[in-house]
Amino acid sequence: MGTNIGYARVSATDQNLSLQVAALTAAGCSVIRTEKRSGTTTTGRTELATVLEFLRAGDTLSVTRIDRLARSMGDLQDIVRAIRAKGASLRATEQPIDTSTAAGKAFLDMLGVFAEFETNLRRERQAEGIAQAKAAGVYKGRPPSIQAEQVKTLHTAGTGATAIAEQLGISRASVYRILGAAN
Structure with a gap:
């Protein structure tokens, strides 16, 4: 045994x-x-x-x-x-x-x-609930953790992507994503 x-x-x-x-x-x-x-x-x-x-x-x-x-x-x-x-x-x-x-x-x-x-049913119900909340304007997702305006302001002032990332405590990829969306 x-x-x-x-x-x-x-x-x-x-x-x-x-x-x-x-x-x-x-x-x-x-x-x-x-x-x-x-x-x-x-x-x-x-x-x-x-x-x-x-x-x-x-x-x-x-x-x-x-x-x-x-x-x-x-x-x-x-x-x-x-x-x-x-x-x-x-x-x-x-x-x-x-x-x-x-x-x-x-x-x-x-x-x-x-x-x-x-x-699978739980996932479907969750997706349906989120879709309903979005349609009603209740669900907007997580608020952005990065202030895009700060990134743009620093970039306009001539600060490089690496310096912006270090100053704001974010990744360079996030800086480039924000700057790319602005163009």
Whole structure:
């Protein structure tokens, strides 16, 4: 019998991992790795990479729900393939998922599709909300952090792009972008 390793994740730094950690501890996890990163990609999720690297044959990776592991079907499948390649299995404490069984594998695939669908719906609703707000004149985006008039004034006074960038604490590319837009 291998090691039961837990993985807990929340998306935002102000979210709490304690409920997931408690559930994984109750599920018998001897090691629990946690991180506060978005689940929409595996990029930058160092704790997940560490867990996947550490897994050995007979081990089990436990999560509370599969959306803690991945939000896209592609990432989920990649993670499950990596787990299987190590001879390990995946188990979710709040869902009937255990990749050591055929039914568990099938349920995992179905939940993965729904997790990706949910993410896509959220993105669509967000885009629709932004479009409505823009149409109503409410949403104008982030205010410019660079005062274009300052750049233009300094340039007119004969100050070079590098000096303008240093003086205003911005990049030379920003200075050139503003000056290019003015022409």
